[in-house]
Amino acid sequence: MINKKRVSIIILLCTVGLLSAQTQAKQQVSMVITDLDTKQIVVNRNGAVKMTPASITKLITTATALEILGDDFRFKTEILVDGTINKGKLNGNLIIKAGGDPVLGSSYFDDTNFLNDWASAVKAFGISEIYGDIVADVSVFDNNPLPRGWGSPDVGNYYAAGIYGLSFLDNSLAVYFRSGRVGTKPQIIGTFPKIDGFKIYNHITSQRGVGDKAYFSGLPYENHRKVGGFIEANTDSFLVKADMPNPPMVLIKAFKDTLQKHGVLQHGKLKVSHQNVTYNRTLLPVFASYSVPLSDIVSVTNVYSNNMTAEYLLKYLSLQKHQQGSSLGGVEVIKEFWESRGLDFSSLSMYDGSGLTRYNRFSALFLNSLLVYMAKESRYADVFFESLPVAGVNGTVRNLLKNTELSGTAYLKSGSMSKVQCYAGYIIYGNKKYSIVVMVNNYAGKRKDTVAMIEKMVVDSFKGL
Structure with missing residues (x-):
């Protein structure tokens, strides 16, 4: 049985500790863009810095679920x-x-x-x-x-x-x-x-x-x-x-x-x-x-940023090597899978599958390498790509990049919590396709101003390519 008093104390201590650390930190901005034709990184701004990702964590969970279970798994x-x-x-x-x-x-x-x-x-x-x-x-x-x-x-x-x-x-x-x-x-x-x-x-x-x-x-x-x-x-x-x-x-x-x-x-x-x-x-x-089919569940998870379905996928992944599903076991399976695919997961600190916890930390370079793999190596590349909401059109990014030349061409998962704003996915620009990860932590001011800053940074980066 759950010790309710102990859980309540842990929740309180976690919250106080996080808020204290948050008030002392300075703004961090990271962005990585890769040309998928050449697999060459064309923009790398602080890409190796570990940051709090919020809901773009779901991209790791859903990609792994597709790779291990298959898009037609039920x-x-x-x-x-x-x-x-x-x-x-x-x-x-x-x-x-x-x-x-x-x-x-x-x-x-x-x-x-x-x-x-x-x-x-x-x-x-x-x-x-x-x-x-x-x-x-x-x-x-x-x-x-x-x-x-x-x-x-x-x-x-x-x-x-x-x-x-x-x-x-x-x-x-x-x-x-x-x-x-x-x-x-x-x-x-x-x-x-x-x-x-x-x-x-x-x-x-x-x-x-x-x-x-x-x-x-x-x-x-x-x-x-x-x-x-x-x-x-x-x-x-x-x-x-x-x-x-x-x-x-x-x-x-x-x-x-x-x-x-x-x-x-x-x-x-x-x-x-x-x-x-x-x-x-x-x-x-x-x-x-x-x-x-799993492909439909992955789409709901990414388009609507559904925390619950992401966590179910994480626990179910644990069954690949454990008799009973657990979040810890799911993270273990995720790390082992991507290590076997040659990804450097040394920057990955993962506690849940949805990104609701502030304790998750990884670099833009890590997630970018996963996005490149899913686009170039995965048999489920199209399913994964189509599971992402379209900026300026639907999902959690329906108001992002509106009235810009990237509206309708950016397939991005968003991630946000207090003082955190992130986006990751793919952008079609001209006749080329790119992977992109943008992470901002500990921003000052209002969220809408941070989103506007990210939009300008992304648009300007693509104009310079």
């Missing part, structure tokens, strides 16, 4: 029977064997009907009553939902959702508010999904012109969340998203309800097992559910 979730069936009655347990699928019920793929598919398969198998438990076997991953380096103020919010062997609805919880006049506390009018016994301690204030400035806090498995900040005043239904505190349990509860709608009753408990389940009898396979 995650598998199994429904199994551990017991005997006699005249429609299952005497035993119904097992959901998790396979680390990050997109069960995901809003990105409109996968809202999968529980009906599961229930239909159980009924078609000849089961009308279950005299036993529904067990979620989530032992594919370790029981450390939070990647290393994650802390306050992120944990508890939807973009810092925990990583469990069995996902559900992007591991996020929709919370709906009705707000009144400025300065009043909005009323919570509902959540989706509903979670038995779940409490929200509401400290939000209505304000005009703020949109969504609310933030949640809370740890995995805690059946409550605190929420503070501000939301728009005078709204009938205002959505704010939090993380889901225990997705495997919420899923099997929803599965039980869906089974009942299909005429299948269950008499027993709902259980989540973090260890390999000890089965009483020979297992009978009922149904196997497969995710969308």
Whole structure:
């Protein structure tokens, strides 16, 4: 079990230490551009300096996943029977064997009907009553939902959702508010999904012109969340998203309800097992559910900068050499893979797969070498390239390089956090293609001014080629 007091202390110490170091540092700027026809570096400004990358870390994770697993890889979730069936009655347990699928019920793929598919398969198998438990076997991953380096103020919010062997609805919880006049506390009018016994301690204030400035806090498995900040005043239904505190349990509860709608009753408990389940009898396979292809998951990860899917990929990569998926094991696999491809990973310090932690550090030269490899050596070069958002068009870079000659020709992943702004990917200029990595740390002033500085630096660099 997680020691909640210890986790809270670690989160506080990490946050204080990072903020202290941040205030003492000076601005750093790094940029590397490579001509992919010749593989020659044409711009190198402080390229060897290790810097905080934020979400361009996802390029390492997604590239490695494509290289090792393949673009058509699909995650598998199994429904199994551990017991005997006699005249429609299952005497035993119904097992959901998790396979680390990050997109069960995901809003990105409109996968809202999968529980009906599961229930239909159980009924078609000849089961009308279950005299036993529904067990979620989530032992594919370790029981450390939070990647290393994650802390306050992120944990508890939807973009810092925990990583469990069995996902559900992007591991996020929709919370709906009705707000009144400025300065009043909005009323919570509902959540989706509903979670038995779940409490929200509401400290939000209505304000005009703020949109969504609310933030949640809370740890995995805690059946409550605190929420503070501000939301728009005078709204009938205002959505704010939090993380889901225990997705495997919420899923099997929803599965039980869906089974009942299909005429299948269950008499027993709902259980989540973090260890390999000890089965009483020979297992009978009922149904196997497969995710969308990995190429689609990689695209969601890079275009929308999805932290959760990146972390699922990292943990799953760990299974290449370990029996159970973990963030640490995933990083180990990543380092060994790129070392085998001749990359110098001595500048790589990696703690998570998404870049949400400030502890990740690597040089622009390292990431540039990976981008060159993916463009020139990888069989998945096109899949990787097409997974990137287009500057001035879509994703997290839809407003970048607009009204410049590079708009629509720069395929870039962005990365940002407090005092960090980075971009990496590819730019087509004239009839040539280039890889590019730009990293800025500890900038002074406003983010929009830093982005403008980066845009000018990039445009001027290409004009000089």
